[in-house]
Amino acid sequence: MKIICIGRNYLDHAKELNNKVPDKPMFFLKPETSLLLKNRDFYYPEFSNEIHYETEIVIKINRLGKYIEEKFAHRYYSEIGLGIDFTARDLQKKCKEKGHPWEIAKAFEHSAPLSSVFINKKDLPENINFKLELNGKTVQNGNTADMIFSVDKIISYISQFFTLKIGDLIFTGTPAGVGEVHIGDNLKGYIENKLMFDFNVK
Ligand code: ZN
Numbered sequence: 001m002k003i004i005c006i007g008r009n010y011l012d013h014a015k016e017l018n019n020k021v022p023d024k025p026m027f028f029l030k031p032e033t034s035l036l037l038k039n040r041d042f043y044y045p046e047f048s049n050e051i052h053y054e055t056e057i058v059i060k061i062n063r064l065g066k067y068i069e070e071k072f073a074h075r076y077y078s079e080i081g082l083g084i085d086f087t088a089r090d091l092q093k094k095c096k097e098k099g100h101p102w103e104i105a106k107a108f109e110h111s112a113p114l115s116s117v118f119i120n121k122k123d124l125p126e127n128i129n130f131k132l133e134l135n136g137k138t139v140q141n142g143n144t145a146d147m148i149f150s151v152d153k154i155i156s157y158i159s160q161f162f163t164l165k166i167g168d169l170i171f172t173g174t175p176a177g178v179g180e181v182h183i184g185d186n187l188k189g190y191i192e193n194k195l196m197f198d199f200n201v202k
Pocket of ligand 1: 005007054056085173
């Protein structure tokens with residue numbers, strides 16, 4: 001199983017980090033060990049002083065596929081979840097400056113909390129609302145209509161490089177409003193009005 005994360009897929013988020021808007025989907029991988037499931041506590045890692053949350057719609061692949069055409073991409077997923085792409089922003093800044101790979105900033109242990117619940121896309125509107133509450137206050141509010149690259153385009157693009165397998169996860173990028181978490185924080189994520197995850201930072 002692999003976890004593929006899309007970077008800079010929402011205009012307002014690319015702008016808030018002063019990043020260029022990409023002309024192709026930009027992606028990176030996280031290992032299976034980055035998953036944090038069942039609302040377990042996230043333990044703030046010792047190697048960073050600036051962990052950011054990025055709330056993202058997550059797609060679960062349900063068919064094996066390679067070189068998937070965009071018009072057929074919708075057949076390769078039906079379940080939609082919500083996750084966080086935790087990012088050690090301080091380490092990421094250093095990596096970016098030096099042109100080094102990002103893994104230490106993005107792929108560390110438990111950097112990918114994920115909802116245990118997944119919703120069938122048939123039970124969701126075409127454009128999906130999602131949000132993150134930090135200590136009860138909404139800090140991110142997204143709608144998939146604002147994606148620069150649609151899920152179908154992402155699947156088609158990624159499958160030129162990798163075979164997609166059943167159970168692979170795609171984190172589809174974060175909207176604006178990313179920010180720091182601190183020890184003691186509570187994070188709740190919603191798709192439409194359904195609570196998807198609820199966990200604490202320790
Ligand atoms: Zn992200």
